[in-house]
Amino acid sequence: MMRISLLALIMTAFAMPLYAQAADELPGEKIFNSRCKVCHNAMTNQRKIGPGLQEVFGRESESGIGMLTEERLHQWLENPKALKPKTRMPKYGPMQDPIKRQAVIDYLKTL
Numbered sequence: 001m002m003r004i005s006l007l008a009l010i011m012t013a014f015a016m017p018l019y020a021q022a023a024d025e026l027p028g029e030k031i032f033n034s035r036c037k038v039c040h041n042a043m044t045n046q047r048k049i050g051p052g053l054q055e056v057f058g059r060e061s062e063s064g065i066g067m068l069t070e071e072r073l074h075q076w077l078e079n080p081k082a083l084k085p086k087t088r089m090p091k092y093g094p095m096q097d098p099i100k101r102q103a104v105i106d107y108l109k110t111l
């Protein structure tokens, strides 16, 4: 009995920091880091391939697609060319999934 609870205690001690780390990162941040970061700075307004996205939510777009509202961001991320046929921002597979798209938009709101 004693051994089991000691083991449980040790396991909890090891599991805690891992859990805290996972909870810190928004699901949308993970997607952003793997799919968007190559072309966009998140923490500054400095351009990379595309505009810097600091405080992007609700601001006027640099791309000429209007105010970056929730609805506009959904349209843009789902299919950029539908809003701007000559844009250089590509369409991404994972952004066809409304749940993942929402997660990324929720992350953009925090920038």
Ligand code: HEC
Binding pocket: 032, 035, 036, 037, 038, 039, 040, 049, 050, 051, 053, 056, 060, 061, 062, 063, 064, 065, 068, 073, 076, 077, 084, 086, 087, 088, 089, 090, 092, 095, 104
């Ligand atoms: C291959 C590079 C590339 C990748 C990857 C990319 N983008 Fe873009 N993005 C661009 C370019 C270029 C523009 C400017 C488009 C234009 O002016 O036509 C842009 C524009 C934007 C804008 C509009 C900003 C503004 O002020 O006009 C948002 C928001 C955006 N991207 C979000 C994302 C998100 C979120 C992802 C990941 C799912 C992503 N982008 C992935 C290149 C990229």
